Amino acid sequence: MRVALTVRDFLERGALVYGDRVALIDEPDQPAGSWGSISYRELDRRSRAFASALDGLGLEVGDRVAIVSHNAARFVAALYGTCTSGRILVPINFRLHAHEIAYIVQHSGARALLIDPEVAPALASIEVEHRFVLGADSDRVLFTSDRAPREVVLEEEMVATINYTSGTTARPKGVQLTHRNLWINATTFGWHAGITDRDRFLHVVPMFHCNGWGMPFALAAMGATQVVLRKVSGPEILRRIAQHGITFLGGAPAVIHAVLDAAKDHEVVPGAGKTRVLVAGAPPPTSTIERVETELAWELIQLYGLTETSPLLTINRVREEYDALSSAERASKLGRAGAPVIGARVRVDDQGEVLARANVVMAGYWNDPAATEAAIVDGWFHTGDGGTMDDEGFVSISDRKKDVIITGGENVSSIEVEDCLQSHPDVAEVAVIGVPDEKWGETVKALVVLRPHAIAGERALIDHCRARLAHYKCPTSIELRTELARTATGKLQKFLLRAPYWQGRTRQVS
Secondary structure: OOOOOOOHHHHHHHHHHOOOOEEEEOOOOOOOOOOOEEEHHHHHHHHHHHHHHHHHOOOOOOOEEEEEOOOOHHHHHHHHHHHOOOOEEEEEOOOOOHHHHHHHHHHHOOOEEEEOOOOOHHHOOOOOOEEEEOOHHHHHHHOOOOOOOOOOOOOOOOEEEEEEEOOOOOOOEEEEEEHHHHHHHHHHHHHHHOOOOOOEEEEOOOOOOHHHHOHHHHHHHHOOEEEEOOOOOHHHHHHHHHHHOOOEEEEOHHHHHHHHHHHOOOOOOOOOOOOEEEEOOOOOOHHHHHHHHHHHOOEEEEEEEOHHHOOEEEEEOOOHHHOOOOHHHHHHHHOOOEEEOOOOEEEEOOOOEEEEEOOOOOOEEOOOHHHHHHHEEOOEEEEEEEEEEOOOOOEEEEEEOOOEEEEOOEEEEHHHHHHHHHOOOOEEEEEEEEEEEOOOEEEEEEEEEEOOOOOOOHHHHHHHHHOOOOHHHOOOEEEEOOOOOEOOOOOEOHHHHHHHHHOOOOOOOO
């Protein structure tokens, strides 16, 4: 017997087995109005109502529904309602500039757009067939119907979500993740992270990032209570952990640093001895890993993956063999990206690039066969990350072969920032690189050559970018130079431009 693996399985089980249990505790302070606490049965009902609303709008199987929202219970209901009815959700980073969001809506061909009230004014000019600003008014249209949604037979190779990622080009690429991709990622994540019905999870990771890393699926299947955090704040994270008994959360290294800073105000850190934290987005320093153990008394789990891999590829948890080690020695072991998860084959090729072969690898880039063929070669996905694999089978990420900077867990295309700076009339040449930063891991730096007699300074060039790009993509510093070193053929060698800033470090990413 063959039964298709689809995301419908997760909420269906949650509603059946844990129907009366609290599924979501929504962010209480939000402009759309909070849903408060809702059960798994109620989450299932609202998700079905959303699917029925899409029927009423005339959306067909395969049509795209875009959402621009902070973390919210409505996001989870829309995620399930869209995917379980055969449509495709397009989660969009709410931090992007309006014209970047407009491009994604247009490129994906989304017929419906859901917008958080906080960003609605900036997105007023985006043209789309059906637009809804999330809140009480849209709830009456989207989440209250008692009409059963149209029955749709889902196949596991159907695309469930298209997640846009900044890559090596100035335009984002749409990563097509299938029901099979998401199902395998969620169940694999749940197994390796040890999710049970006793967990209480805090949604710190933005839900637009690989669909919250698959946690809304994995947690629902086990009936775990999920607490929604709208905006990242170290003190607020600790307050929610204390208030709700959080046992599990995730975040980029910048989130960990915010929590460590906030923990200094606590004699007893909330969650000490019972909370585990997933860290991804960039490899955290071993000193940070050690501090999580010694100052927070939390378990740190490092993982590695990409949007194109749903995202989980490798995971690193404290093993029994590490129990006798010192905290510094354990941190050194945990500093590696991890060993391949069950079902994933990971290797490093002769050029030092990390390659992967797994059921979580995307179906391809939306409407971009050339980029798909470049990324998946002979059955192996090319991550664009440089790394090594040791004798224990653990991967360490040491460099980035693709032209991407990861700052605070967000991907930034160097080429996109260069294109923006190049549009300034005073700029003759520019190279954008990532440099180490204690808070964000890496930060964006631009090396700029001005045109003769030009007078633009650092502030003017940064403001030029901030008017056109999401602020996290903009340079935090600009260095004016008389020339940029090039090869004999005129090509910039960014690894040489980056080298002075990374001197003395064992790896060229942070």
